[in-house]
Amino acid sequence: MKPLLFLYILLGVWFTNAQGTISGNFSPAKDFKWLIAYELTPGGERYVTDTSIKEGTFTLTMPITAQPGMYRLVYAVPQDEFYIDIIYDKKEQITFNFSLDQGLNITSSKENKAYNNYFNAITEAQDQLMEYYENGNTSKEKFKTLTVNLNNVQKTYEEKFNGTIAHIFIKANRPYIPGQYESLELFLKHKKTHHFDHLKVNDEILQGSNFLTDKFSSYVFSALPLTINSAENLDQEVIKNIETTANFINATPISFQVKAMHQLWKIADVNAMSNVADYIFEHHLKKLAIANGNQSMVNEITMASRLRIGAISPDISWQKNGKTHSLSTMDKAENYLLVFWSSTCSHCLKELPALHKELKKFNGLKIIAVGLEDNETNWKKVSATLPDFNHTIALGKWESEYAQTFGIQSTPTYIVLDNEKRIIAKPESDKELIDFLEN
Incomplete structure (x- = not known):
């Protein structure tokens, strides 16, 4: 084979392996005109490429410089509401259909099918266990069946998709699974104790996605005692969880800490938990944002706090x-x-x-x-x-x-x-x- 011809073939193989596409259809077609791809990073997002959506159809040719990880495809504004998160491994040709009525349907992508199927399966298994408790069931045989099923789902997906990007999320999401029967109170106690066991907080792909911040939010606002009897008591318990979370992430990049604390602040603010929102801001978020050069965030939150429902109006x-x-x-x-x-x-x-x-x-x-x-x-x-x-x-x-x-x-x-x-x-x-x- 001639050297030049060999070089062309070699380069062709390299480009094929190093570059992928994301394509698909949006419905109804008239409602979608453009699509912008961002790489999700520990502190936010980075623009990658964009394309038009013509008659509901699009193709994004990802640049060679795009790295494996989680990407956000924004299709409308505000962009923090209208988006689709996709795993891109730099090799797959990803295709999907998205409908305002039906949502997202991955038609081609091992990574994204694994990710979506796993979370559907593990959520269903966890819901079955919680229904067992909610129904007042105390059968140890039934309990064992449910926990064995939960363990099998987790183990199957971990083994089957080892080596994929989806596996990073699957393994990090491994839930607490009791080895023997536990009362609801004991189960919730142990579930809280082991909440952070498998979270690889320094993994940049996890940091870039919503996975870790969603896990923190779940812990802070849901891992609570059954005995809470007042709004004041609720605030106290949530603040304890905030401190646990802050300690867990204190060695991560400041940009990621800002992202995590801002998410917690927004949830507290939306749910009118003013004391909690103010605590997050004054004890963590404000100094982190300033250290990260994000004074605009500080100004926005200061204004939002000043003008929130229930606040005394500034004077005129x-x-x-x-x-x-x-x-x-x-x-x-x-x-x-x-x-x-x-x-x-x-x-x-x-x-x-x-x-x-x-x-x-x-x-x-x-x-x-x-x-x-x-x-x-x-x-x-x-x-x-x-x-x-x-x-x-x-x-x-x-x-x-x-x-x-x-x-x-x-x-x-x-x-x-x-x-x-x-x-x-x-x-x-x-x-x-x-x-x-x-x-």
């Missing part, structure tokens, strides 16, 4: 009849309404006059209107047509102090306070505002 002041007035010293009312608007906002000019009239029927309501303006000229004219509002101006518009303090991104924005001036609602429209006040 205004001038009237030569005197300074403020929200904090305002006379007692059943409710307070903060309206952030602008005299140059066409939507505001259309909506506020009608709303001004509609709000007259709420006798226990006091209203403060904050004009986000570049100058006073137009604001003075328009605000004078809304006499039932207490008016103040915020010069600098989006960069003004009040816009920054209250995180205003559009006008009009409404915030409703209770009689203690705590935030109780953030209606997204005038109609939603009226519905809230009426109900």
Whole structure:
């Protein structure tokens, strides 16, 4: 064989083995236009490539530099909601179908089929064991059958897919399996004790995926005593779990610690666990984020905490009849309404006059209107047509102090306070505002 021809063949084999594709179909086709691939890293994600989706069909040719691991395929915004996570091993030609109704169906990929089939099988086996407890069953023979099945599922997948990327997740997910009958209380105690036994916290593929952060979240918010009898007690137990988790990951890269703690903070925040969210931020996340150069995260969380439901509103002041007035010293009312608007906002000019009239029927309501303006000229004219509002101006518009303090991104924005001036609602429209006040 001629040397040059041999070289071409050799290079062709190398490129074939070093480069793969991800292709498939999205349905309904009209709802999907583009797809972006990101490599998931311990601290976030890294752009890899993108493609258009034409009539529901796409093909992503992965670059030779793409490394084996977990990849996120984003198909809409916000991208932290509309995505598909895929294992890419640098060799497989992966194909799948995705439907808004049916979800994800892997049609070709040993790695991804193994991953999905394993988690379906192990979840079903674990659910059967929990149903045994929930039904009050105490048969030791039935218990043994269920735990043997659970062990067999785990062992089968570990052996069958050894050497794959999916195996990393399968082995790390090995659940606690009792060797003999245990009461529910003892089982949950041991399950919590052994929660971290198989988690390879320093594995970069695991760090990049959602696997570890989901495991931490499950531990922090679910591995709890059966005897919790108050919200305060719940907060205390969750905080203990947070400290255990923080100690477990303290030798990992700071970027990963930020990712893990931010996930815990978001769950606490969404579930209105304010004390827990504040604890995570003040004792862990804030200093980690600063050390990681992520001041924007600190600023965002500080604002979110300041404006969360249940928080006392930041103060607002205004001038009237030569005197300074403020929200904090305002006379007692059943409710307070903060309206952030602008005299140059066409939507505001259309909506506020009608709303001004509609709000007259709420006798226990006091209203403060904050004009986000570049100058006073137009604001003075328009605000004078809304006499039932207490008016103040915020010069600098989006960069003004009040816009920054209250995180205003559009006008009009409404915030409703209770009689203690705590935030109780953030209606997204005038109609939603009226519905809230009426109900």
